[in-house]
Structure formats: structure tokens, C-alpha cells
Amino acid sequence: MNYFQLFHLPAQFELDLTELGTRYLELQRQFHPDKHAAGSERDKLMAVQQAANINDAYHSLKQPLLRAEHLLALRGLKISNEQRSFMEPAFLMQQMELRELLAEISDAADPDALIDEADQQIQQQKKALLRQLQSALDANNPEHDHQAADIIRKLKFFFKLQHELELIEQTQD
């Protein structure tokens, strides 16, 4: 299913989240099962199915990485659920260093300073990778699509790091 089509949005990475939200509410109203309660069994079933599709589509389009994966899948490059190991030594070394930085926080004399430092590094790298992802996807050709897939893989590590950092911040409070 093409989620962009469902929401009448252009199939591209850049997305107006406000517009997405508005379309979502419109579609939700249109296909709300209550509205089809008087219809035939088949109508009711289709409304339920469509309401589920709309929810799935909304959640995928809202998140940049899922949106990028969906866009690649529409172009024939499926990378969600892949179990392949990522093997770029320099990138992984940097991940290891950031993980070590995170591990130091709990014993640090000034944990907040380390949290800020880690947060800054993660945000900076994430932003840069998201920019690269945007231009790779905008190029819309197989070579750049493969680059985009690699950028998504890297971004997943950073989203995980961010999550880990948030967990640490919670224990610090």
C-alpha cells in the first residue's frame, strides 16, 4: 500500500507534519466505523480495514526513518526487518566511543555536563545524517537509494543512542 497516496501527499521525504495531521483527522472521520454502522457487513468490514490502514500509514509517515523506509520500499528497496550486520569500522568505532561516553555519566563528578556533551554530539550527527538522507532520497535513483538505505541504518544507531541517553537522564533526576 502506498501511504503517500492514501494521504494525498507527494511521495517524497520532506513532509509538512501539520498537513499530515489534518489529513489524518479528515480520513479518520471519513472512515470511522461508527459512520458505517448502518451499512452492510461488507461495508463495515471495509471501514474497519481502512481505519487500520490509515492508522498504520499515519504512524509510518510521521516518523522520519519509517517514512524513508516506506519511500524506499515503494521504489523496490525493502530494508525494514533486515538482519544483516552493519560493518563500517570507522562509524562503529564512533558509536562505541559514544556508548563509552554514556557509560561514564553515572560515575561522573558532573553528570549533567557529560549528558549535554553526549546530547550535543548525537543531535549534531543526527541532523547531518537527516540532511544527507533528504538529498539522497530526493535524487530518486537506484544508486542514491542504496546510499539512503545506509544512512537510515546509521540513523537507527543514533536514535538508539538518543533513547539510551533519555533513559540515563531519567535515572539522574
Added chain:
Amino acid sequence: MAYSTKVIDHYENPRNVGSFAKDDPSIATGMVGAPACGDVMKLQLKINDQGIIEDAKFKTYGCGSAIASSSLVTEWVKGKSIDEAALIKNTDIAQELALPPVKIHCSILAEDAIKAAIADYKQRHGN
């Protein structure tokens, strides 16, 4: 999901955690990661002139199964030649640790870490 007793043992008492000096020519370093869960694994092998793995160390940031898989692998590779170590399969690791299907990728990561370390060694020793 319950971890097997072997996973818990390796997780609570990980074998051979740490690092060797990276620029030591007898040290081979394998770095691998799993984008899906964000796990990162570093496996280092100390290889002598006869191509025998004398020692191994690992550092893994990830779930219990990823830590147990890498810990187990450091025990298994010691004393093996690099060709023998290259034969270790993820299915052997998964079976030994009784990993459930959703954690199979952790054993794949450990197998790939051995391969990456051997590739690093071969690249640096020109064969």
C-alpha cells in the same frame, strides 16, 4: 521473554571483557553493529605468527543475548587457528545459548564479528 541459564551466566560473568592495543600488529579487530536494535560489538583477537588465536577480548553494547554471544565466542576462538575460527556458525552459538528466534540476530552479529576480525587480520598481513 526468559533468558536461558547460559545467557544469564555469560551476562552476569562475561568472559574476556576489554580491549587490546589496536595498533599492535598481532591484534585483529572486528567491529559490527545491528541497525535494528542499535547493538555494537567489538571483538579483538590476539593472533601469533602460526596463525593461532592466543587470546580474545570483546566489548559489546547491547542486550543480554548480544553480550552472551560475544562472551561465548571469545572462549570458543581461543586456541583455534584463524581458519578454524572462521568456521564458527551463528547456529552453533544460538544452540549453545538456547537463543529464542527473536534473538538469533545476536548470534549472527557474533559470527560476523569473528569474520570482520579475521578480514582485518588478513588485510593487515597482506594475504
